[in-house]
Amino acid sequence: MNYHIxxxxxxxxVLLAMFAFFVTAILWAFRPGSSKKYKDIANIPFRHENAPSDNEESQS
Known part of the structure; x- marks a missing residue:
């Protein structure tokens, strides 16, 4: 009986709760004002494109 309940x-x-969490996460990611933050995070690999960072020299 417990298994059935x-x-x-x-x-x-639980399906409704997971759907609500998914929709909330999507709305949070695409909220106004967040694009600048995510663009900055997306450009992290290209910050030292013209000059190597100090960490790269000490690792070799």
Missing amino acids: FREIADSW
């Missing part, structure tokens, strides 16, 4: 809860409420 837990199965119904998992099929309905």
